[in-house]
Amino acid sequence: MTAQEFKNTILLKRPRYAKSKIPVIEAFANKGQSKSEYSQFGPIYELYIYAFRLGLKKGLKLPLPPRNSTQDFIEIGKWKRDSSLVDFLLMIIFSYSEEIGFDWNDLEDFDDKELNQVVSNIIEFIESYANGGLQYLQEEWGNDNLINSSYLFADLMNE
């Protein structure tokens, strides 16, 4: 696999979220639709990335339930196109290679099957922390701990 092929393998993946998180996603990502009383993100991936960051920073790793209790959305390659956002995300993710369980140099020796496994692990890594972050938001929201302000998410990052 070349560098580009490897990257494409990742970019073609569609991370999943648990169906139990649909309410929180509908509340905080408007997908260009109507507004809610809370500050919102636009597309789902924005909320997803935010939730991933929240989960990662708070150490909230929560594996997804079995596949038919989950749902996917657009592939990573289509997240904020023409932007380096995804590159930055991958940079963060690859800095956690030890936790995900691979060595950078080993990747170069793997065969395609082994590489695909690593990519799967990476996606699972993203999904578990995003799920943890969404779970946190859902609980805070349910407990009325979220302050309804335009800076809700900026302020939440500082906590």
Added chain:
Amino acid sequence: MASIINSIAFKNFFNYYGEFEDNTYELEEGINIIVADNGAGKSKFFNAFLWLFYDQVLDSDTKQKISIKNAGVKIISDKAKNETAIGDYVKCGVTLEYTSGTRYKYQVIKSFTATRLDEKVTDKNSWQFVMNELEVNRTELVLHKYKPVYDEVEKKQIIDNLIMPAFRKYSFLQGEEVDDIIDFSKKESIEEAVENLTDIKSYEQIHELLDEFKTKAFKDLQKQLKANNIQNERFDDAVAEKEKIEQKLEHEKEKLEQWNETLSVAEKEKNDLDKLYSNAEKRKELDDRLKPLRKKLRDKNEEFENFLDRINNRFFDGGFAWIAMGFENEVDKFRELNDRYIEKRYEKKALKNVEDNPNEYFHFLPENSPDSVSLKNMIEDQHCYVCNREAKEGTPEYSNLLKLKNRTKDKQSEKPFVNNDLKNFFGDLQINAQPFYNKFESIRDSIIKTKEKEVEIRDNIEKLKKQIKSIDDDRNSILIAGHDSEHSAREVISNYTGAVKRMENANNKINDIIIPSVNKNRKDLKAINDEIKSLNKSNDIPDGFNENYEVLSDLEEASQKAKERVFDGMISLLEEHANMHFKNLIKNNDLSGGILKFEKNLNGSINFNYLDSKGNSVYGSAEGFQRMKKFSVVMAIISANNSQYNYPLLADAPISAFGEGFTEGFFEAIGDVFPQSIVLVKELYKREDEMKINELGKRLLKDKKVRTMYVNHVTEDSEQIDLVTTQTKLK
């Protein structure tokens, strides 16, 4: 002997909570000013006079005067009501003291008692009212003790003496009511004023009497003529002709009356619309100012909405990169891993080369070391400068140098040493992601700045809203009570021009057609009368009948002219006085000198116009100016009177539409006309000032004509139930 009000006091009357002693205003001869912001008891103060004189108050909700009996629950202080337990009662009243002349002082007290029956304080069914008997007391000035007056007729007389009912309309000025005091389009209105001021009524009676005598004298004469000259056909013809002319004249007069009626209706409409017309124009001007501001506000609001909507975009926009906040360690870790990866990778490559070509150790050398220029020199010199040893052509050392020089070419044919070459994958990530991790330092600042920007836009919006509200308030204050605010400006303007057109039309009819015709008939009538007279001469009738008729004719004409002279004289006197007051009122304004002009219409009504310096009528000026004009006439009616005006002026905010220059003129003018003025005014109030009055207020405070000045206060931001008006005496 002028009536001077010495004091007025309130007990639980509207916001004037508490006993009479807590709410007493001591007043003096001259000007008394009570300064109060909106809601600080101005109209309530004025209402006390309405109660005293008319047993009425002005309902501030409906702008209607209602009987005190029906007002009941509304006029008692809410605080007092609230403090009254069920079954207990509260008293509400007004007391006034005045002197008239040098001997007596009077006290008038009106009050009622309300017993609380139920829980709901403001519900009128929760209260039972009992009007207390009117108390009137009198004392001689040298004594101190009041003695009650028991006789009801005398009580009424004492109240009437304070301000005679016929003059109250000149003494009571409440806001816009100045406009309604004199309606110039109505003949009766100005006549009433003239009647109040002159003995014109007796001239009228004399004239009527003489006209009657004259008609009778002619009939007597006619009888005599007929009896004495039966065959004189010429005489009969003349009389018949005379009757014909009289009929025609009568007919023309009827037409004149009809057209005068039309004229007066149109004139009244025009006058009614005068104020609205100028307001319509002013409102249009304000609307023109409001329009762009409203648009700006809409744009700003939209900008604000967009701004708020986009705040979360800043997490993912490379220009802000908020999402990167807190990832410093991860980026360092990535770099560290990348360095290690490159290093390991290099080792791996070198080892692989060693495995493939165990004899070529230079693979351990970093690329380009030594550089190609040095290598070239070494080959040419056949000397290795790295180890400083000879490397003669043909020796292994020499061929090693050659191999080193060619190694780049070899590299192109080099075989891959890993399955998956990911060097560029990691390298590109690090290069591409720069916009995000370069922002670490500035993210916190960026969030703060965004918040500041929000405050800035919000402030802008607030400022715009305030601006709009202020203009809107002005706009609303232009509307006159009772007029529908949706009364469209266009409609007013079109009605106004319609009325002016009808006036012109009627005037043309009257002046160009009817009046000439009337005059011609009159001339004909005089000629035929002369003819009849000369026919008489030839007849044999007693002289007494002829003389009697002639004398009465002359007297009738003379009395008619005398009446007109008195009327005209009074009108020109009023005009003179009105102009005098008007000049005083506007002297602090940069209004260029025009004059007020009274012109008599043929129907007897008075045209009242403001002429500019070139003699042209000025229509539709601003409301304050219109009011100023009329107020000048009110004062003229008072000052043109031969005797002194003996009653106080009680004025509630008559100057709200005047503007500061007028306001100053107003205070100067009233001092000359009224022996005592009690003026309730908001325009002098200034919240931020320590004394709560503005610069003009301070100037007036120093003016020796101003004898007392009070400022009313209300507790700020308090509930209606706690609202209490208190006062400070500044002078």
